[in-house]
Amino acid sequence: MKSLLNTEKGTCYICGRYGQTHKHHIFGGPNRSHSEREGLYVYLCPMCHNIGRNSVHMNPGANRWLQKEGQMAFETVHTRKDFMDIFGKNYIAEE
Numbered sequence: 001m002k003s004l005l006n007t008e009k010g011t012c013y014i015c016g017r018y019g020q021t022h023k024h025h026i027f028g029g030p031n032r033s034h035s036e037r038e039g040l041y042v043y044l045c046p047m048c049h050n051i052g053r054n055s056v057h058m059n060p061g062a063n064r065w066l067q068k069e070g071q072m073a074f075e076t077v078h079t080r081k082d083f084m085d086i087f088g089k090n091y092i093a094e095e
Helices: 029-038 046-051 060-074 080-087
Strands: 022-025 041-044
Touching: 022 029, 022 046, 029 080, 041 046, 060 080
Parallel strands: none
Antiparallel strands: 022 041
8 A cells, every 4th residue: 555644765754865765664563564554654764764863763752753643644534443443552642
């Protein structure tokens, strides 16, 4: 499935740098296959992915921001209940 976050291979979703990118599944571990199936992945340059100290694999805040982005994208085409049924957690703070 195409990414719900309108990301393209070769362009970093976070910084916009063009060049080498890695496919990053927003919800990893046991939810990695769900992320792939639901289009919840982005392309990231190495610095934003796992090299830089502010990368999503090194900085919990950056990772949480991306998880919120993913949930918001999912909820543009599905319900929050659908998200919770699949991923089991709400990453968007209730207002």
